[in-house]
Amino acid sequence: MESYINLTESSLGAEKMDNIFSAKKRGYFGEFGGRFVPETLIPALEELEEVYTNLSTDPDFKAELDQLLKEYSGRPTPLYFADQLTSYLDGARVYLKREDLNHTGAHKINNTLGQILLAVKMGKKRIIAETGAGQHGVATATAAAKFGLKCCVYMGAKDIERQALNVFKMKLLGAEVIPVYSGSQTLKDATNEAIRDWVTNVEDTHYIIGSVVGPHPYPTIVRDFQRIIGDEMKVQIREKEGRLPDYVIACVGGGSNAMGIFYPLLEDKEVKLIGVEAAGRGINMGKHAATLTQGKIGTLHGSKSYLLQDEDGQILEAHSISAGLDYPGVGPEHSYLHEIKRVDYQSVTDEEAVAAFELLTKIEGIIPALESSHALAYALKLVPELSKEEVVVINLSGRGDKDVNSVLKYKGDESIEQG
């Protein structure tokens, strides 16, 4: 793979185009990405692209964002050597990139702080967002509160039920939480509704999309705001180990935390990158969210990517115990990385994720988000197979306080089923 980063960065400007990214193919990662949206949104996407292209190289913008990330969110987040987990697994040395220690408890704030600054620069007065687990909703409501902007968060009615605590937090932060009853009443439908709102209020509203999904330029913008995870990690692991890790593992729903930690490593070919999707109750059961391993190429929410869909192109309901992974699509750049085999995509079940959730809590005293528990669960299988000289970094994308109820309920259901 020739200079991956140069290729994808050219997806923003029309000048430095490589063959793969002809002017016509602006906003694509290979054949994935694009702008499959109603015409009403094109001007807003063009404006966003232009503003972002200018600001992304503006030192003042960078300084302002860096300061927010440092003093407001608490970055850099630590790269923690998980000594207990390492001895327990008795294989490679395991590090956790502690995104759970960010303000609001997950990596989502990296993106919302960046995008709220863009919204302010564009003079937008109102912010909308979609949310699944509620982490992105809380991170958006937080950023909007800090900058005094009106904020509406769309959330599937089912997710509202699963994530009552985050709903209350968003309301405390001054956001309006709008329940979405259409379709599967989860993240996919909340995203549809947010896009419909944006079509209607596009003149004064900025849509802060929460993952590396959506129409161009969102997948690029969100990735750029999340790449700080990987940039920091590279410096930290060199300090601790004197080299880059052998493996980096991250969970993938839409895929923003994974894109964030993978992106700065794409050209470091010696580092194996593993994205872990949700296999839900099991791939064979048909109740899962394993988009890249089980899906087919199509368009959803404005971009072309792998999707869970039936043969007529109707989007299927995803299933995962983790609301943040419960999404039938995936960021287009992940589809590309899958296609060119730079990242290996695997999946783990609800059961494996819950076991990993319990294990980390018990032996490290860290309650991981159920999303991040998927990355951990894969590590539990991989690490014992590796030698003691090898180094594995797991992206601990969020903390699990929000998931304690889901786990309790899952354990309850399990004991009923077993009883």
Next chain:
Amino acid sequence: MNRVEQVFSDRKALIPYITAGDPDLKTTEELLLTLDKSGADIIEVGVPYSDPLADGPVIQAAGQRALKSGTTLAGIMEMLLRLKGHLKSPLLLMGYYNCILQYGKERFIEDAIKVGLSGVILPDLPFDQDEDFYQRLKCKGLVGILMTTPVTSECRLKEIAKRSSGFLYCVSLLGVTGDRKGPLQEIKSYLERVRQYANIPLALGFGIDGPDKVREVREFVDGVIIGSALIKIIARYNDNPEQMLTEVASFIKSLKAAL
């Protein structure tokens, strides 16, 4: 000149939209015949989709009902084949790009010709996202109708106007289908601006819910598109198909009279 454009040569066109399969394909067949007889000039046949981004609650619900009754694009094609030769109005298929992608673009074009469709409207496929597909439609004599909106830039409008065939679909407002606020206040200047670039007929859609709104806009447009308001009637008489057809016929006649 294709059949769609021909319609506009001697009249303003009334363009109703219904979702195929709402409540089932048999009823859709009856509805198409009724629309055709009652004054429709061109008919849009909607393909139900699980995630219709451009549609408001009324058409979303119609899509859900249609999917529940097992409607597929292949089933719609079969129904249209049965109707071939029985309708005077040209038919346009309106749907979302993913349904066409999964059906297969080549197969779609072949079948569209076979069943007598005149063209397509894909609200989530801007002209620059699959130029090859729009080009292939044109080569096969099918129209690819593009949309323009009140916020579309002049430079983009030029491209859209140049590429749209049949007519240019002018979205009347910022919003989704069935929006109650109706066409913009500045509808006249909006359409005058569009006309500077487009020398094909202009049809206005989104938020036009009855004869009153048709009368408000008629002097500026070459056609009007009515979707949600019609679907509300279909939904209301879901359990009484005979009455449904009667009510639909009289609604269409009232729109035609206002145009």
